[in-house]
Amino acid sequence: MAGKERIGVYPGTFDPMTLGHLDIIRRGAHLVDRLVIGITTNPAKSPMFTVEERLAMVRREVADIDHGTIEVVEFDSLLMNFAEAQGASLILRGLRAVADFEYEYQMAGMNQQLNDDIETVFLMADVSLQPIASRLVKEIAVYGGSIDKFVTPAVAADVAAKLNQR
Secondary structure (H helix, E strand, O other): OOOOOOEEEEEEOOOOOOHHHHHHHHHHHHHOOEEEEEEOOOOOOOOOOOHHHHHHHHHHHHOOOOOOOEEEEEOOOOHHHHHHHHOOOEEEEEEOOHHHHHHHHHHHHHHHHHOOOOEEEEEEOOHHHOOOOHHHHHHHHHOOOOOOOOOOHHHHHHHHHHHHHO
16 A cells, blocks of 8 residues: 555535634644545535635635645535545544534444445644634624634635625
8 A cells, every 4th residue: 555645535514614624624634645625515504605605715725734735625425425536545524522522423433334444533623723613603703793713814804795795
């Protein structure tokens, strides 16, 4: 297996992208030769941004990290099918709290049943970023609160512009 490119997939909705996401991407990019950020629409969530807007947002936000090693793509399939299509050997997931762990543990177990050649790797979010969740960022913004501590200035501007359109 020597010389084989190690590819990781980091899936999510990224609606909007947070500093927590960026932390996981920066750290996860060191674990693989190529990191594919897969942007999907979770039917259980109601997105603020379209898939196209999220693709552009994430590409912009990872530009300073990306040294030809990060790819941002859309997917609308089972995660394991997406990971297999990318040639991935690992799925990268961020954990914030115990509640995340329970869900992620179950998901990792199911994914392992689908393809045990692809490992799920969990990274704990930086302690200062652990409370950040896209859902909460949107809620704070909708009610007029400042989201500056949770997202980059460009993402804060994206959220403000989106709210002004409504």
